[in-house]
Amino acid sequence: MLPSGERVPAFGQGTWFMGDDRAARAEEIATLRLGLDLGATLIDTAEMYGDGRAEQLVGEAIAGRRDEVFLVSKVLPQNATRRGTVSACEKSLKRLKTDRLDLYLLHWRGGVPFAETLAALAALQSAGKIRHYGVSNLDLADMQEIAPLPGGAAIATNQLLYNLTRRGIEWDLLPWLNARRIPVMAYSPLDQARLVNNQQLAAFARNYGMTTAQAALAWLLAQDDVIVIPKCARRERLRENLGALDHALTEAQLAELGRLFPPPQGPSALEML
Ligand code: NAP
Numbered sequence: 001m002l003p004s005g006e007r008v009p010a011f012g013q014g015t016w017f018m019g020d021d022r023a024a025r026a027e028e029i030a031t032l033r034l035g036l037d038l039g040a041t042l043i044d045t046a047e048m049y050g051d052g053r054a055e056q057l058v059g060e061a062i063a064g065r066r067d068e069v070f071l072v073s074k075v076l077p078q079n080a081t082r083r084g085t086v087s088a089c090e091k092s093l094k095r096l097k098t099d100r101l102d103l104y105l106l107h108w109r110g111g112v113p114f115a116e117t118l119a120a121l122a123a124l125q126s127a128g129k130i131r132h133y134g135v136s137n138l139d140l141a142d143m144q145e146i147a148p149l150p151g152g153a154a155i156a157t158n159q160l161l162y163n164l165t166r167r168g169i170e171w172d173l174l175p176w177l178n179a180r181r182i183p184v185m186a187y188s189p190l191d192q193a194r195l196v197n198n199q200q201l202a203a204f205a206r207n208y209g210m211t212t213a214q215a216a217l218a219w220l221l222a223q224d225d226v227i228v229i230p231k232c233a234r235r236e237r238l239r240e241n242l243g244a245l246d247h248a249l250t251e252a253q254l255a256e257l258g259r260l261f262p263p264p265q266g267p268s269a270l271e272m273l
Pocket of ligand 1: 013014015016017044045107136137159160186187188189190191192193196213229230231232233234237238240241273
């Protein structure tokens with residue numbers, strides 16, 4: 001749930017590297033469309049991905065179905081000035097063949113002052129070009145700096161690297177966000193497929209009748225205010241991943257995973273991919 005009270009699907013679809021390989025294109029589009037059929041209606045993309053190619057592919061995939069989708073894109077930090085943000089957003093809208101984004105994120109912190117980016121995001125919101133805005137890859141100090149600025153209270157999410165092997169945010173950033181009911185969008189929830197090949201997780205999953213990818217996703221989905229956005233380019237894998245929603249983990253299973261993949265014991269620098 002967003003801080004505004006609007007509900008969004010906890011299971012979305014990532015698109016990094018989509019649109020890069022012509023041979024894979026048709027299946028990538030079919031996968032995104034199948035996701036819409038099966039309720040994974042949040043789609044995460046960015047102007048950065050393939051220099052706009054991922055947005056173009058998403059535009060094709062959602063053609064005629066825009067109203068079913070909760071569409072998320074991101075502005076690059078070097079574009080995140082007062083005018084640059086507006087212009088980047090308009091280019092994204094063109095590639096996506098739509099008149100609005102549901103959520104627009106600052107991709108990571110760059111040299112532009114937060115106040116300037118926030119002013120641009122608020123202007124885009126007033127103009128109806130974006131419905132909500134938020135941030136990505138901001139650490140606790142960044143959040144404490146941006147939140148009190150004009151427009152900072154409207155930040156709807158922080159999209160962060162978060163999975164069983166990247167639990168650093170649980171030390172201080174996640175509690176800070178939870179206290180404010182700001183959901184986390186967990187990116188690289190499969191650690192870019194490394195978790196799928198993790199032998200300990202594979203053994204756990206086998207033991208409980210799920211696949212390794214399902215176990216990784218079910219662990220994230222067990223938490224309130226966490227949205228997962230795994231990327232997969234094949235329909236068969238998408239069906240498998242969505243199966244995570246049918247495996248609500250028990251307290252005992254969560255404790256077992258906590259022993260295999262321990263939580264942080266102290267603060268650490270925010271990890272990014
Ligand atoms: P990910 O979702 O953790 O992993 C994607 C990889 O896992 C792909 O290689 C995919 O293969 C593979 N995969 C998916 N399901 C599988 C399954 N059931 N079995 C085996 N392999 C499977 O990594 P990600 O793409 O980095 O992260 C997800 C999304 O988060 C991105 O696409 C992007 O939208 C977003 N993201 C945001 C940031 C940011 O800075 N804000 C950074 C990174 C990612 P195939 O594609 O071949 O199916």
